[in-house]
Amino acid sequence: MCRLILEPVILIIKTFIQVARDIARTVCEWVTRTIRTVREVVEKICKSLPWPLSLLCNFVTKVIEVIENITEWVCREVIDRIFEWVQVVMEYIYYIARWVCWLITWITVRWIEYLLCRAGIEVSKNIRICVKVLSENISNKKTGAVTIQPAATNAELNAMLNQVSAVFRQCNINIIVDSIDIIGHPEFLRTTTCDFGNTFSSFWVTFSREACSSKNLFPVITVYVVEKMTNAGGCAFPGTDWIITNNPANSRSGLPLSAGNTIVQEIGHLCDLFAHSSDPNNVMTDQPGGTSDQLDEHQCCIIRSSRFVTFG
Ligand SMILES: [Zn+2]
Numbered sequence: 001m002c003r004l005i006l007e008p009v010i011l012i013i014k015t016f017i018q019v020a021r022d023i024a025r026t027v028c029e030w031v032t033r034t035i036r037t038v039r040e041v042v043e044k045i046c047k048s049l050p051w052p053l054s055l056l057c058n059f060v061t062k063v064i065e066v067i068e069n070i071t072e073w074v075c076r077e078v079i080d081r082i083f084e085w086v087q088v089v090m091e092y093i094y095y096i097a098r099w100v101c102w103l104i105t106w107i108t109v110r111w112i113e114y115l116l117c118r119a120g121i122e123v124s125k126n127i128r129i130c131v132k133v134l135s136e137n138i139s140n141k142k143t144g145a146v147t148i149q150p151a152a153t154n155a156e157l158n159a160m161l162n163q164v165s166a167v168f169r170q171c172n173i174n175i176i177v178d179s180i181d182i183i184g185h186p187e188f189l190r191t192t193t194c195d196f197g198n199t200f201s202s203f204w205v206t207f208s209r210e211a212c213s214s215k216n217l218f219p220v221i222t223v224y225v226v227e228k229m230t231n232a233g234g235c236a237f238p239g240t241d242w243i244i245t246n247n248p249a250n251s252r253s254g255l256p257l258s259a260g261n262t263i264v265q266e267i268g269h270l271c272d273l274f275a276h277s278s279d280p281n282n283v284m285t286d287q288p289g290g291t292s293d294q295l296d297e298h299q300c301c302i303i304r305s306s307r308f309v310t311f312g
Contacts, residue, residue, distance in 0.1 A: 001109075002101035003307050007214050010094050017090065021083040028075035035071060039064040091208045099239050102307075110305050117301035122172045125309045127267070129164075130178040130212035131157065133225045136186035150182045151189060151227040152247040156259070160245070163260020164267075167283055167293050171300035173309060178212065178220055189227045192244055194235035204237065211242040219308050221270065223263055234262035236269035241308075243267060261292050271306035273299055 039061060046057035135150040165175045188203045198204055211222040222242035234245040243266035248259050264283045273284055280290025
């Protein structure tokens with residue numbers, strides 16, 4: 001309920017800031033273009049004037065040129081920077097607001113849902129995800145042709161998502177894949193890392209900003225697929241609506257989990273399963289040597305009562 005109110009508010013604020021930024025850009029372009037035109041006209045007039053008027057006129061041209069440069073600088077370096085800065089700060093405010101909602105939900109309804117689930121009431125529920133695959137442009141040295149190389153192929157994605165579905169079926173949860181998109185961001189293809197300090201990093205802000213927004217008021221988890229992470233197979237920042245997974249077919253990480261199970265583990269972290277399991281057969285494990293695809297009753301009930309799991 002809390003999120004049902006919060007998410008549209010966030011969307012409205014985001015849209016408002018983006019529109020204001022676009023308007024500022026348009027105004028800036030118009031102002032600089034007008035000053036440029038004025039300078040060009042004055043320059044022409046200067047040429048037709050006799051000395052010493054032309055000298056004075058040239059001085060005026062120089063002044064206009066300075067104003068033109070200052071305006072361009074203010075538009076590019078000051079106004080645009082301020083908007084960039086506001087958008088980053090707002091991501092942190094949304095993040096804190098989502099945690100406040102998390103607390104309110106636990107106190108009011110979630111503990112009841114959890115207990116009912118433990119009592120055996122487990123009707124079918126859904127988790128919606130949207131997949132964003134990072135990619136880079138590879139140019140063929142011989143032909144010069146540029147091809148887009150995504151972090152995972154369609155076959156690899158299908159294998160991952162089938163695994164995710166199979167594991168969540170243990171909790172009577174269906175996976176609904178809203179969309180699969182190939183996005184750019186080659187700078188994050190192999191550079192993302194997983195620790196709390198990254199909450200202030202550029203990929204965190206980018207992934208938060210570009211995460212899919214809720215569809216028809218249903219929450220959506222965005223799964224960013226990268227080629228590899230520097231220190232993990234996947235990552236979730238509790239409080240956000242997105243996770244990162246690597247593509248094991250692409251990586252040399254040597255981690256015990258397969259990608260589908262990594263996705264389940266990261267979703268588990270988002271749904272409040274913060275700790276790892278010592279059982280190598282459990283999907284929340286950090287130990288090698290097991291199937292890493294099992295969820296126990298407590299884990300199922302925590303996931304089922306979380307904000308990402310809905311009846312519709
Ligand atoms: Zn983990």
